[in-house]
Amino acid sequence: MGAGGRWQVGVFSIRLHPLSLQVGGVSAAGLEEQNPSAPHDLQYQDFVCSAQCDQWVRPIARSPSTPSQMAAMLTLCLLLCLQPADSSAAAGSRPRSQTGPRLQLSHSELRNSSGVFWTGGVSGGYESMLLDEDHGWLLVGGKDHIYLLRPDRLDLPSRSVYWPAATEHVEHCRLAGKSLETDCANFVRLLQPFNKTHVYACGTGAFQPQCTYLHLGPSTEEPLFMLSHAVESGRGKCPFSPREPFTARLTDGELYAGTSVDFMGANAAIFRTTIQGSSQHYIRTEAYDHNWLNEPEFIASFSIPDTHSPDDDKVYFFFKEKAVEAGQWDKRVYSRVARVCKNDVGGRRSLINRWTTFLKARLVCSVPGPSGVDTHFDELEDIFVLETKDPQNPTIYGVFSTSR
Numbered sequence: 070m071g072a073g074g075r076w077q078v079g080v081f082s083i084r085l086h087p088l089s090l091q092v093g094g095v096s097a098a099g100l101e102e103q104n105p106s107a108p109h110d111l112q113y114q115d116f117v118c119s120a121q122c123d124q125w126v127r128p129i130a131r132s133p134s135t136p137s138q139m140a141a142m143l144t145l146c147l148l149l150c151l152q153p154a155d156s157s158a159a160a161g162s163r164p165r166s167q168t169g170p171r172l173q174l175s176h177s178e179l180r181n182s183s184g185v186f187w188t189g190g191v192s193g194g195y196e197s198m199l200l201d202e203d204h205g206w207l208l209v210g211g212k213d214h215i216y217l218l219r220p221d222r223l224d225l226p227s228r229s230v231y232w233p234a235a236t237e238h239v240e241h242c243r244l245a246g247k248s249l250e251t252d253c254a255n256f257v258r259l260l261q262p263f264n265k266t267h268v269y270a271c272g273t274g275a276f277q278p279q280c281t282y283l284h285l286g287p288s289t290e291e292p293l294f295m296l297s298h299a300v301e302s303g304r305g306k307c308p309f310s311p312r313e314p315f316t317a318r319l320t321d322g323e324l325y326a327g328t329s330v331d332f333m334g335a336n337a338a339i340f341r342t343t344i345q346g347s348s349q350h351y352i353r354t355e356a357y358d359h360n361w362l363n364e365p366e367f368i369a370s371f372s373i374p375d376t377h378s379p380d381d382d383k384v385y386f387f388f389k390e391k392a393v394e395a396g397q398w399d400k401r402v403y404s405r406v407a408r409v410c411k412n413d414v415g416g417r418r419s420l421i422n423r424w425t426t427f428l429k430a431r432l433v434c435s436v437p438g439p440s441g442v443d444t445h446f447d448e449l450e451d452i453f454v455l456e457t458k459d460p461q462n463p464t465i466y467g468v469f470s471t472s473r
């Protein structure tokens with residue numbers, strides 16, 4: 070909870086080091102009622118994020134160390150992204166209200182705009198996107214469809230492909246008590262570049278996840294946009310549910326995913342599966358062990374090199390989870406970053422098919438509050454990695470909020 074009891078949002082920078090992680094704060098933006106002169110600007114101040122986060126822990130060891138919603142996040146995004154071209158007219162005449170956004174778009178204005186992709190609300194569930202800057206297109210995964218959009222005609226997909234769930238899976242899903250409209254369809258949750266001509270795609274397949282390849286071909290003007298006939302199981306690659314928070318990254322032919330592998334969404338793990346390998350080899354975090362992961366909500370994942378040797382490459386997962394450090398009755402949520410080595414092959418005698426390099430740390434971000442009580446930003450909402458000239462040291466920004 071924020072110092073003043075208000076729900077607040079902050080933007081922090083996060084620095085990753087080989088064996089320690091610092092949360093180095095450059096700035097925090099609280100949606101606070103502190104500065105009435107500029108109420109519409111996020112108040113970037115030189116708060117320094119407390120850097121207690123210098124400890125990576127293995128899952129077996131316990132470490133000493135401290136809950137969130139999209140509506141306010143959207144407000145933040147509107148504040149940040151939507152600045153009207155002509156702001157002087159509106160802003161000059163009216164006094165700015167304390168909490169109102171700079172620009173408001175009504176639902177019908179949005180729908181009428183040619184800059185908005187909208188399929189009449191029938192598809193919905195746009196959960197995955199893949200921007201291809203070289204080809205100048207954006208792939209969007211929806212319900213039973215993948216669309217290709219071009220920047221000049223965002224409102225009208227230039228290609229689309231129908232990819233439904235198998236009829237028997239839809240029926241099984243319905244019999245299990247799920248909704249035909251919102252659950253028992255193939256919600257495309259993953260789109261990752263596979264090679265120069267193919268994209269790897271996974272969908273929930275009516276609670277029976279499935280993956281395949283989307284053939285785009287060599288041409289930018291006339292992409293093929295054809296699905297492969299080969300459909301693989303999406304277990305450990307894609308969640309069963311269209312709504313479960315999920316992240317995955319395909320790198321060097323292997324898919325690293327933070328997802329659950331069961332109908333109920335209770336068996337969540339960080340998985341690595343080989344794509345297109347004849348072997349069924351996989352590595353994961355231990356199942357149902359709260360020291361590894363405790364009801365995680367995955368936010369993002371990235372492959373970041375550690376040294377110049379590819380053997381040292383690491384994959385980072387950002388998520389939040391129920392804090393095991395807090396007492397049994399304390400339902401606190403903490404933000405975390407976990408790391409695995411790409412060259413991890415699992416244990417030989419123990420930890421077979423389990424990560425031997427899994428480490429995690431808490432992201433501790435707080436700012437001094439007005440009354441001397443620190444405001445803790447315990448809940449990670451989103452992550453953005455800004456690549457720099459030094460690939461080993463990208464600048465990582467996290468949007469955090471206080472717990473409600």
Ligand SMILES: *[C@@H]1O[C@H](CO)[C@@H](O)[C@H](O)[C@H]1NC(C)=O
Nearest residue numbers: 175176177178179180181182
């Ligand atoms: C959007 O379009 C509909 C029908 O084309 C029209 O009736 C409505 O007034 C438009 N809304 C706005 C805000 O322009």
Ligand SMILES: *[C@@H]1O[C@H](CO)[C@@H](O)[C@H](O)[C@H]1NC(C)=O
Nearest residue numbers: 263264265266267282297345
């Ligand atoms: C890309 O992957 C697809 C699917 O496995 C394969 O059929 C195709 O030959 C590959 N293309 C290249 C250029 O490697």
